[in-house]
Amino acid sequence: MDILKRVLKLLAIYILLVGLNIISFAYLYYQHCVIVNSNWIEEHIENSQSLYFHDALYFSGITYLTIGYGDITAVDQLGKFLTVLQGFSGVIINSTFTGMFLYYLVKRPRNIIITNKIFIRYKDNNDRFYLSVRVGNKGRALVNVNRVLEVFEYEESNRKRILHMAQQYHYFEKLLYWDIDLHDEKNKELLDYLKAAIYQDKNILIRISIIGTDIEGGEFVFVSRYYTRYCIHFIREYIGLYEWQSHKRSTINWNDFNKTCRLDDKKIQDFKNL
Structure with missing residues (x-):
């Protein structure tokens, strides 16, 4: 029971951090208009249609959790930088919490x-x-x-x-x-x-x-x-x-x-x- 409580507490912190990461990067993508639908990219990128915030939230989520599906893409240097930065932050968060989960599952509680x-x-x-x-x-x-x-x-x-x-x-x-x-x-x-x-x-x-x-x-x-x-x-x-x-x-x-x-x-x- 002690292990379960500690793991659930750690899981809640992990979900909160992941959620904050996805929402924060979604806001940056949307605010700077750096992502577009791949099917809408025109010859001159500056004329491409900007996406809604829920699209930015979707892109931020799949960027954090996967390598992306290609349906939405970054259109300039800032967008590419933010995409790489979010991917790197995901690696740091996931590896850190994976180690902590394993530690708490194996570690004997003070009983x-x-x-x-x-x-x-x-x-x-x-x-x-x-x-x-x-x-x-x-x-x-x-x-x-x-x-x-x-x-x-x-x-x-x-x-x-x-x-x-x-x-x-x-x-x-x-x-x-x-x-x-x-x-x-x-x-x-x-x-x-x-x-x-x-x-x-x-x-x-x-x-x-x-x-x-x-x-x-x-x-x-x-x-x-x-x-x-x-x-x-x-x-x-x-x-x-x-x-x-x-x-x-x-x-x-x-x-x-x-x-x-x-x-x-x-x-x-x-x-x-x-």
């Missing part, structure tokens, strides 16, 4: 989305907290996916990266949940930065990046999102996105992509004591 907040998620089944985001893919599947988390802090007017983490995911079809275990000792530094941001108003910036390759087109795909400390929310779980039909998953309701269930205050206090 990888990341939640607009970053979450500290509590899971009841193992009584652990996770730093979590949900990633959605509205297009073709990706392979060789890298998930990257970076934490930055500001020192005066400079931004400094203080933490970098990455994980590889081999195949990404529709939904991907990146949950980073904050109880794991190797993630203690990340935990400390999060607690400092939430409880001590430390000015940090978190960036989540998704990098992968389109499985069909082989196109490189990159998307990232930034989060300030105000974007860190506590949740219990994400709202499910799949719509079910006869006990089978069917379509995904992308309208609920950013919806979550809030974590109760007691568990939030438990995180503070972590």
Whole structure:
């Protein structure tokens, strides 16, 4: 659907430019009386009968779209110059838009989305907290996916990266949940930065990046999102996105992509004591 919208928009622009080209040159042909009907050309061209504007419009159209039919012809140097100029402008417009059409038909649209907040998620089944985001893919599947988390802090007017983490995911079809275990000792530094941001108003910036390759087109795909400390929310779980039909998953309701269930205050206090 995204491709169709972009192609239709480009097609409308193309039709408008072609129409303006034909009308503009038709006006010039008519205004300067530089075209006549081939059957009316007399021995002295200056005595040949001039054509009406709709004839000039017809000549302009076939000059742009074809090499002409010979029923109408230019009668002087200015007319020949305008004819060649219009033919050249047609080549430029058509070749440019042909390339753009092919580009938009092949190019993958920006259809990888990341939640607009970053979450500290509590899971009841193992009584652990996770730093979590949900990633959605509205297009073709990706392979060789890298998930990257970076934490930055500001020192005066400079931004400094203080933490970098990455994980590889081999195949990404529709939904991907990146949950980073904050109880794991190797993630203690990340935990400390999060607690400092939430409880001590430390000015940090978190960036989540998704990098992968389109499985069909082989196109490189990159998307990232930034989060300030105000974007860190506590949740219990994400709202499910799949719509079910006869006990089978069917379509995904992308309208609920950013919806979550809030974590109760007691568990939030438990995180503070972590």
